[in-house]
Amino acid sequence: MWIYEKKLQYPVKVSKCDPMMAKFLIEQYGGADGELAAALRYLNQRYTIPDKIIGLLTDIGTEEFAHLEMIATMVYKLTKDATAEEMKEAGLGAHYADHDKALFYHNAAGAPFTATYIQAKGDPITDLYEDIAAEEKARATYQWLINMSDDPDIIDSLSFLREREIVHSQRFREAVEILKEDQGRKKVF
Numbered sequence: 001m002w003i004y005e006k007k008l009q010y011p012v013k014v015s016k017c018d019p020m021m022a023k024f025l026i027e028q029y030g031g032a033d034g035e036l037a038a039a040l041r042y043l044n045q046r047y048t049i050p051d052k053i054i055g056l057l058t059d060i061g062t063e064e065f066a067h068l069e070m071i072a073t074m075v076y077k078l079t080k081d082a083t084a085e086e087m088k089e090a091g092l093g094a095h096y097a098d099h100d101k102a103l104f105y106h107n108a109a110g111a112p113f114t115a116t117y118i119q120a121k122g123d124p125i126t127d128l129y130e131d132i133a134a135e136e137k138a139r140a141t142y143q144w145l146i147n148m149s150d151d152p153d154i155i156d157s158l159s160f161l162r163e164r165e166i167v168h169s170q171r172f173r174e175a176v177e178i179l180k181e182d183q184g185r186k187k188v189f
C-alpha cells in the first residue's frame, strides 16, 4: 500500500504561460521514456525479481509517480491561462479539441500511451538493464527539454528530475552488480 503526502517532491514554479513548452513536456508524462512508463515498469517487475531487489524497485517506482505529479503540475501551469488560439499556435489544437486543458497520457507528438513502451522479461539482469536504459533515456529527454526552455523555474524543476534519473541509473547498476555477484557465488565446482 501507499501513504500519500499532499505536497510535491520538489517545488514546481512556472514563470509564464507557455503552451509550446507544455506540448514538449508531455513527452515525460505519456511518452515511451516518461514517468508513467517508468513507474509502471518498475512496480510491475517486482514480482519476479530476487527479494533483495524488490525494495529498490518499490522505492524508485513510487518516486516516479511523484515525478509524474511534478510533470502534470508543470503542464497544467504552462497551459491554464492559454487561449484556444494560443493552444492552436503551440501545436496543441488537436489536444484542445479532444481534451480542452485536461492532461492526457500521450507523447509530445500526440501518440497515446501504450503498455508496449515497457518490458517485463522475467530475467532479473535483463529487466535491470532495461531499467538502466530507461533511466538514461529519461535523463537525455530531460536534457533536451532543458535545452528548449528559457524559463529559469522550469529549468530548475527539470534539472532536479534529470538529477534523479542519474541517481536511479546508478542504483540499478549497483543492483546488477549485486545479482552478478550472487550468480558467481553459486558456481562452486
Ligand SMILES: [Fe+2]
Pocket (backbone or CB within 6 Å): 038, 064, 135, 138, 164, 165, 168
Ligand atoms: Fe527515474
